[in-house]
Amino acid sequence: MQHPPVWLIAPAIAAFVAAPAYAVQYMNIEQAQKQFFPQADSFASMPVEFTADQKSFIEKAAGVRMRYNKQPVWKAIDNGKQVGWVVQDEVFGKHEFITYAVAIDMAGTVLGVEILDYRETHGREIRNANWRAQFHGKKHGAPLRLDNDIQNISGATLSCKHISEGVRRILALHETALK
Numbered sequence: 001m002q003h004p005p006v007w008l009i010a011p012a013i014a015a016f017v018a019a020p021a022y023a024v025q026y027m028n029i030e031q032a033q034k035q036f037f038p039q040a041d042s043f044a045s046m047p048v049e050f051t052a053d054q055k056s057f058i059e060k061a062a063g064v065r066m067r068y069n070k071q072p073v074w075k076a077i078d079n080g081k082q083v084g085w086v087v088q089d090e091v092f093g094k095h096e097f098i099t100y101a102v103a104i105d106m107a108g109t110v111l112g113v114e115i116l117d118y119r120e121t122h123g124r125e126i127r128n129a130n131w132r133a134q135f136h137g138k139k140h141g142a143p144l145r146l147d148n149d150i151q152n153i154s155g156a157t158l159s160c161k162h163i164s165e166g167v168r169r170i171l172a173l174h175e176t177a178l179k
Helices: 006-017 029-036 052-062 129-135 157-178
Strands: 042-045 073-078 081-092 097-105 110-118
Touching: 029 073, 029 081, 029 097, 029 110, 052 157, 081 157, 097 157, 110 129, 110 157
Parallel strands: none
Antiparallel strands: 042 073, 073 081, 081 097, 097 110
């Protein structure tokens, strides 16, 4: 039985140990909920399972395909009164999923977008507060298109595009299933 040359073992181990890890969890959904609605005293899980009509409406209104028939959603509650929604979603960056959350008030207006998990090697700039602030105040029907009402970030084009599409989809979800 032949063994590899000794001089190959050290570089192979170094390459394995030095392999970069790109996945970053910035916060979990509970932390995002409290950040979005600090006054809320509870968050009630209310996953939404879409009817065929709702799914069709969302896809047409948002202009993107839905991968799942169910969406994780929480009601934000303050002193027994609902004050808004938190929706968790995933979109593709370039190669991997980006997990994010969107806060929506009772009127269907975006209060904030937070990146929860980012797994890509490039494009982390979408976590920049100024970039995410572009979604604040948007409602269903807003274009949410790059270089239209959402500025692109060089080097993060696909992440920007897909988060914009995802927020557009979540606003359509609100219109048809949460309103």
